[in-house]
Amino acid sequence: MHAIPHNSRWASLWSLTWPQMLMLLVQFGIGLTDVWAAGRIGPDIQASIGLIAQCHMVLMAVGIATGNGAVAAVSQSIGAGRQRRARRFTGLVLLAGMVAGICLVYLGGYFRQDLLHIMQTPQHLMEPADTFLQIYLWTLPGQYLLAIVTAVLRAVRSVRLPLVVTLVTGLLNIWGDLAFGLGWWGFPRYGAAGLAWSTFVSVTLGACILFFVLFPFGLLKHDSLPPLRWMRCGGKYLLRIGLPALGTSFLWQTGFVLVLVITMTLPHDNVNALAGLTAGMRIEAIIFLPAVACQMAVAVLVGHSLGSGNKKEAQQSAYDMLKLAVIGMSLLTCGLWFIRDELAALMTNDAQVRLETVRYLVFNFLSAPLMVANLVLVGVFLGAGATQYPMWSYLFSVWGVRLPLSWWLGHIVMESSSGVYWAMVASQLVQLAILLWVLLCADWKRFTMTASHESL
Template identity: 40%
Template sequence: MVKSVRTPVLPRTAAWRDIWSLAWPQTLLMFCNFLIGFVDVWVAGRIGSDVQASMGMINQLLFFFLVVATAVANGSVAAISQSMGAGLPRRALRYTGLVLEAGLVMGLAIFALGMFIDDGLLALLQVPDGLRPITSYFLDVYLLLLPVYYLFLITHAVFRAQRMVFVPLFSGIITALVNTVADLGLGLGMWGLPNLGYQGVAWATFFSVSCGTLFNLFVLWRRGLLRRESFAPWCWIRQAWPYLFRVAWPGGLMQVVWQSAYLALFAVTGSLPHENVAALAGMSAGMRVEAGLFLPGFAFNMTASILVGEYLGAGRPDMAKRATYRILGVGVAVLTLVAVGVWLVMEPLAAFVAPDPAVQAQAMGYLRWNLLAIPFTLTSMILAGALAGAGATIYNLLAFGCAAWLVRVPTAYILGHHVLGDSTGVWISMFVSQVFQSSLALGIFHFRDWSKFAMRRRKTLTGATNGTQLRTH
């Protein structure tokens, strides 16, 4: 028995207090992540529009670099939380070591690949000659950061899977503080620090994520989760890896499918017959407001992953479903009230993020339709978290992929280019796709046997349950 890994005592159903105790620290963590991105963009804008443009392109590329890390993180939450619910702390410990090894190896591999094809990546992004030196510098620093960033994301997932939600919160606070100080100090030359301009902004990201990662690894070591016993022999890895892979690859592919659909939506918006430039700017401004609005939504998504994994590990799919519906009720109620509040102040919010009157009108149109979609969007998010905790990420790929490419993009093109002829068609397509997506996800969750994707305990020849034995399907 690994004493440092405490098996949770699961109640008969998820209490409101239990849900809230997991959700609010993760909401604050999401706010820290939001603050990091906001400060980066703000400081880059103060240095120059060319720096802001370069950062935007590289951040888009960084998302694709981190898809594998996100996929492994999702798989680790499913595997570790189910192991904890099953009362198998040794299996949870070994999965912790496995995902850390996988993250480090994959981060190094993608770093090496990126350094080899960095010129080709810049050409693929069609970076203008005037932005190429800045964009190239950002790319080099971010590639160097990749192995550390992989460990940063995966260690956060490991802590969440074991209900240690305050550790990622403290890590997020450290990361946000270091990033803010380094951005302002090195990027703008404040507090007597050397004014490095865009180079300082790039290194601010490097230093802040590195500090957060070191903090996570230190806590893992102090909690007894990073020790020799965490790294299992090959015979165990050969049995354990297939389950992790089956959970991870659909989640990673879903991220690629969803993000590529957003790129297609930008292309549809940018080619509208009327006011396409204002529509693009309004879409970007509206997304900034929407990103802040969904901070609690991501917290409820992660809470559903944790609880569903634990209940399935304990062999109680009925409790997993009941807990998900309770989280869904709380989440939709809270975010709907927040959406009503945002609706009441929509005009001043749009004016704040988009001073230009034409862009402001487009931002309000974007927000109007996406605020109406809040109950449907949040339903999709929470159910996606529950299915990920069960290891049923293939269903998420199905629901999100169909909604994005079979509904959203075609509807945006037809309404935007041929029926309405303006951005309203694009905004309507987003609403319609969210209704479709949430309906499909709800149907899958309610009627399909997603619990079959969870790991099962099995008995050894002596009849005792062994934490090193597992069956993956």
């Protein structure tokens, strides 16, 4: 097996990363516009959209896990030269995603009021929250389709077309927010319903466009819907990838909620600490978009290399992306270190909350190499189909270290948010140690499908 030239490998890393970076930035801009427009309508609407956004993250977990399975299965199949297997996995993940999305629409609709009560929605927010939840539930099949098709196209290294579609539909979403949510340019003002329907239309349109793009790419043909016997074999592989990925998402999200609870119950200045943590994480979400893009790109490269049987190339791609992401993000956070006060001032006018936000950014910037390395390594194991390793790393680092240490340092030793942030750094260090040990010492490549898998 011939190794890919070093310059060519760096070019592949960059060509896959920058479109993902821009796509994530566009998606973040859409979410920011939704929140801003909701705030212009009223604080109740803004609070409702924030509340339903948390519920939406949980409902999207299955779709994201299915997309992760698609990246590993399709990229490995393409790398192995198994075009029909790639088409069959494409058909299988699309079928599974649509069935899951439609089932969630009906289940969510039936238990909609129960969901709102479980989230302890205040009575004065029930009406707008119910509007958002109902329309967002109808949007789920389109969002599942969009997430899966984008993952499939990423797996075949087609990342620029999804970027263009995301940009066009994102602009449509923003225009709909302003026109029908706020009533700009003489259009009727529908308020919360206008914001929700704008999301529905833009997501559904983008999903349909990218779905039909699969045909000229040769990923959807008459043999894309596999026979039942093949579905059983292929489904087992997807479950082996998807279930740990779903477990990782559950561990992270529940751990995040409990960190908020620990911060909210600090013995001193807990309100400002929680507000500072929330503001700091919003800044973090923007700054670390390039790292998430690196995670997506390295999953594809590793999947292609392992599918073709080139384990050495997969290992080298992991090393190269680690260097690119860690050095790049470290330089970025070093530059932002000098304007951390200004960044905090963009998020709040309150002096105490600003101090707490700056405190969070200090810990966040110092631990940037750890966080970025963890994201990249999770992407490496995703491309290999070895998603159980990230799941175990989150279990030990978040539930075994971060949560108990956050409570002990934050409530007993330091009695401040600094204890919570030190625990975050410690947990990232533990997670990195686990993932590096797996990368260097464990046989994580054994989960890969290759051309020898004749049953598929």
